[in-house]
Amino acid sequence: MARPRSRVLFAASLAVACAMTASACSTTGGAGEAGDGKGTVEFWSMPYWIGQDDKVKELVGQFNASQDDVTVNLTQLEWKDGRDKIKQAIAAGKGPDVWLMNNGLELDYLKAGALAPLDQLGYTGNDTGAFLDLVKVNEYEGELYGAPLYFDVGVMLYRTDVLKKYGITGPPATWEELKKTASAITTKSAADGSGINGWQFKGMDDHVNGINSTWESFLCQAGGSLTSSDYAKSTQDSEAGRTTMKYMKSFYDDKTSPVGTSALNGFIDGKVAMFSFFQSVGANVEAGGEKTKGKWAMAPMPKGPKSGCSMVGGHSLVASSQSKDLKAAGAFMKWLASPERSAQYMDFRAIFPYQPSKVAPAVRATYDKKVESDPNWAPILEQLDRNSPDLVLQDRHGWATRWEAQKASVVAGVGGQVPVEQALKSIDDEVGKALGSEK
CATH class of the missing domain: 3.40.190.10 (Periplasmic binding protein-like II)
Structure with missing residues (x-):
């Protein structure tokens, strides 16, 4: 991992x-x-x-x-x-x-x-x-x-056996397709008693720190940035930030995804159909032995409103x-x-x-x-x-504060504990102080 x-x-x-x-x-x-x-x-x-x-x-x-x-x-x-x-x-x-x-x-x-x-x-x-x-x-x-x-780099992992079972011919290529595919799997598997979650955002589970790379990947796809070009200002409370958080939140609002379920362990056990993380997590999936052998694959990240980039x-x-x-x-x-x-x-x-x-x-x-x-x-x-290197170079500035702030505020905003706008403002307020101290 x-x-x-x-x-x-x-x-x-x-x-x-x-x-x-x-x-x-x-x-x-x-x-x-x-x-x-x-x-x-x-x-x-x-x-x-x-x-x-x-x-x-x-x-x-x-x-x-x-x-x-x-x-x-x-x-x-x-x-x-x-x-x-x-x-x-x-x-x-x-x-x-x-x-x-x-x-x-x-x-x-x-x-x-x-x-x-x-x-x-x-x-x-x-x-x-x-x-x-x-x-x-x-x-x-x-x-x-x-x-x-x-x-x-962040990629998408998907269970080929689960997608095939529910008549899905290939991995989703866009945000819209991801939501549609995940919702269909969750709904159909509930009806037949399989109880499979179509998608899980890594970090909304028992590996909370994972929300950082997950969030930054999806924010990038929406055209967002972590900081201004001079690294002096935190810029997550933006149209792109709101688009990203509302999209992620929709998976939990309609019960497509459950907060707390392990993306990795659920994927290995065949109870999570798709999730995204760094490609090297494939070694952990392979350690699942017969549970995963020949039953999974990787795909590029589903493209968002602006691009298909991911965290490096x-x-x-x-x-x-x-x-x-x-x-x-x-x-x-x-x-x-x-x-x-x-x-x-x-x-x-x-x-x-x-x-x-x-x-x-x-x-x-x-x-x-x-x-x-x-x-x-x-x-x-x-x-x-x-x-590109851009996201990582932005992340270097104020990252210790950012990774703690995102871990709390993104999970709270996506999970519905606080309004989306409040969650994003909280990140910018905390990270902004750290960026100010770097000068």
Whole structure:
């Protein structure tokens, strides 16, 4: 399952540490030492290989066995508090040399100069030029600071067996078709005793944090934005915001969808016909074994009033600007985030972050083989082409406040606990304060 962002940022601690000691970070960045590329690299990471937590440890072992100059020490953290532990350690000047971060990166680190630009880690223009254009989500003031391991995009998952049972020939392609299809399944399955929910919005269930990527995807499809173009104002209380929330609310008003039912678990059990989330959640669906084998597929997101875009996610590697050996840190990053390794991450449907035409022939052959072997790659790549860095770059600003505000207000607005206009105004009021403090 795609992992949620951490709930708490320690921006104040990081800022104080940066101001008081050069051992924490530099306001200009890249104040570490180039080094000779021979040394020990401290790497802190959550288990990003979906479904196989030991894989990161295995990869680090492969790297250590592959050469003599650099040794990597892995500290594997848990998703529930790993990001917070990294932030606390960095603020105290005791953090890792390299660590895992969400694509889009965190503004606190960027503003504090805590991250080393890729060009100071040994990346050349040819290296960075091979990435997908979405790598721009890791840019800040003209510099690239994160090396993507993989990307995620929001897609739709649907039960082929359920749609077939109720005479539906294919997945819905528009908001209108989605509502019509979902309503038909809920109504017909209630009549025959099957009790299947036609649709569930991820986040209106037991994974409340999921409402963030769900909401932002549908808001994008309605033509909305999270912030103004200068990132200074929260802009969700808009015509697009109202259109989006009223559309989502309609699923619960007419009982097509039930608040609280798990989208993922219900889908695996055949009690939810369709839901949307990052494509890597497919690994969790496959873990359902015989419950799901041959009974489900992916499709691009149903298009809204303006587009069919969706939220972009995934993870990158970043390095401390205070590392004692930037060259060694960069060598490890270039290995773990290399085309060769990223092709392996496709095993859990992680999106290859490189342009296939710009990688070695052997890697391209591996990429092509994986894409051809799984029909779900076609809709995933179609969805990838619909997306841009814009939403992620907006989300970077005020995101800790936004993700908490959306989690409360979107669920309340969609669920009918508060009026739609009040829910959207509440988000803008809270996020607006956070954006103001960034200046």
